[in-house]
Amino acid sequence: MAARRGATFRRRELGKELRRLREKAGLTVQEAADGFGFSETKLSRVETGHNTLPRLADMEKLLDRYGVTDVDDREALLILHRDSLSSDWWSPYRNVMPSGMPLYVGLEMDARAMRTWHSQVVFGLLQTESYARAMFLTAKPVEETTTEFVEHHVQLRVARKQIITREDSPVELRVILDESALRRMTGSPKIMREQYEAIAEMCQLDHVTVQIMPCSLATYRASDNFTILDFDGDAASVVQVDVQNTISVTDKRREVWKHNRRFDVMREGALAPTETPRFLSNLARELA
Template identity: 65%
Template sequence: MAAKRGPTFRRRELGKELRRLREKVGLTIEEAVAGLGFSETKLGRVETGHNSLPRIEDLVKLLDRYGVEDLDDREALLTLNRDSLSRDPWLPYRDVMPSGMPMYVGLEADAREIRAWQPMYVFGLFQTENYVRSLFMTGKPVEETTTAFVENNVRLRMERKHLITRADGPLMLRVILDESALRRVIGGVDVMREQYEEIERLAARDNVVVQILPQRLVTYRADINFALLDFDAPVDSVVQSDIPGSISVTDKPSDVWKYNQRFDSMRDEALAPSATAGFLHQLAREIE
């Protein structure tokens, strides 16, 4: 099956190649844009794939400055730029996303597999409508939360869940949940019991593995949630992690290696996937 390549993915690949070409000729961003009619900020955003594209005429000027003379190489980059103009499906929800989230959501749609750790709340793609709604209603003071803001976040989360069940190559998921995330009552007892049932339902799928890290275990726990996204070769993996007020996404090899080690350490200590359903049933009985 051919690898999926959405507009976010293509923008990121274009940016990486332009950064590589600039560094190959030894230019800073300031030197690269000098006299070309667009800003250092614009080129910086293009190179990092943050929903920004150069105009065709600006891209041609950059390729000239970088000494790209091979016609096939030039056409490949111009085609990548044109293909990146496609409308992202998440665009209507951009205003309710934190910084960095649009890029992550775009890459998430192109990923082959995601490995995630969630210590605070139920993993996003597992959340029910009632859980999401309650989470956003209680996450901020009432005066800072509008009905439109909450409902747009609910719709976005539900649309993203289709990645798990899509007919054309469903997303492979391996998720580790901390027991404390499952015991944190969001929206009341009924909402939590419904949420436990949803996790069990998804965990029964062939493309989903869920493990729980019990509170009684004295073992390593990463202090922030993160997700490792793997793509069809030869594309590099990326890691997403939460930082205050925004989402960080990087493919820096040392960071990807570090989070791989962290995930593997917690995976090895967590309960076996076969124990997940029984653990959720026990939580449903205990919750008050």
């Protein structure tokens, strides 16, 4: 396992192992949770990595119920549980994130590679601070959010970009953007031109590839924005899909396979990465 592992990743790995042990013991979630003082829903969220068991005693009792008697196995799981209790860097922003987002944000920090498709707005990790702020401010009166809420969202978005710029193992990023996402006016022409320049600069990084899907191309386009995260070692890939007012995060093989296929088809249909800087330059000139 790679050295860089956040608490969210550990919670996910612990949850998957606890689910495997429960199923091996022939117990339902309800049967496993019975008598522990917490709900079936809570245990389900532990198994999916959204939460962890706050008390060591509960973890030990659960291992007893699952029949885990090997000393080394128990110790490894208890260490994983202890590590899963650590605070995540994004914890101060939890109250501004929609359901499912905390799990995804925590996992993306440990991703080796990221592949994403965005058709409506510029992909979040490529957004400039000005673009992100303008986008959230536009929605502010409709969503009835506060200025503080907007600023926290912008700060979170800027902080998340470190996975691209960090010196130690930056994420390998492949992005496909629909032309409409780039043409949709956000903020002002000045903000849009700065956004085009920022994407072009990002394309100069060896580990970043951006392709554009022109509106004139009659080719397949996925209906929802999605991102696929790949990890080092044997950790399962994860797919995140934008849905109304929330996001979906899963590592189910069928879902990951479907979105891998969708991405590959769109990658083949989009303009070559070498065409991206020129396309962005043309868009900027149109706004001059």
